[in-house]
Amino acid sequence: LAKTTQPISMDSYEGQEVNITCSHNNIATNDYITWYQQFPSQGPRFIIQGYKTKVTNEVASLFIPADRKSSTLSLPRVSLSDTAVYYCLVGINTGGFKTIFGAGTRLFVKA
């Protein structure tokens, strides 16, 4: 199983760019990388997904190096409302579906 490793917590200030890196050394050839955001007392919400290189949408960018053993979620110009837990997830579906969310990274954005 491709386990993920992320920093436990990060602090930032409003207006800064935040980069959260996730390590997934055992990622399989067919696995995709997905990031979710979770606010307190809510279910997680999908942010972005990618396979290789760079993916960008209206809220974030995802950078994946050629070896795919890590990935970096980039949040441009964060605001107080971006304070949340961010999960890196590697898709696994070989002989059964397993989802490894891990403990995530707690991002705290300060004014």
Added chain:
Amino acid sequence: NAGVTQTPKFQVLKTGQSMTLQCAQDMNHNSMYWYRQDPGMGLRLIYYSASEGTTDKGEVPNGYNVSRLNKREFSLRLESAAPSQTSVYFCASSEGLTSGIVYEQYFGPGTRLTVT
């Protein structure tokens, strides 16, 4: 379009009692999931249903049973509740499952269960 709905929102059980958590989605999704989240922890998959008529164990299935009632509904049953099952339970759905791809999952608001 309500997305994923869960009932109840809160529940307190005594050890040994049973209950069923209900989940429904209105997005015509094929796959549905049940997770639990303990305080300060990530989500752990209990059971999932790749498509109507199928269910499979996830990471922590012991003490739980599930029923995929139809395409829309996926219930989670605790036959004999234990304090270790105190947690927040989330239901989710997605278009489907394909090898290596985790389709975007849509989560419900959660059920906060306390077992005393």
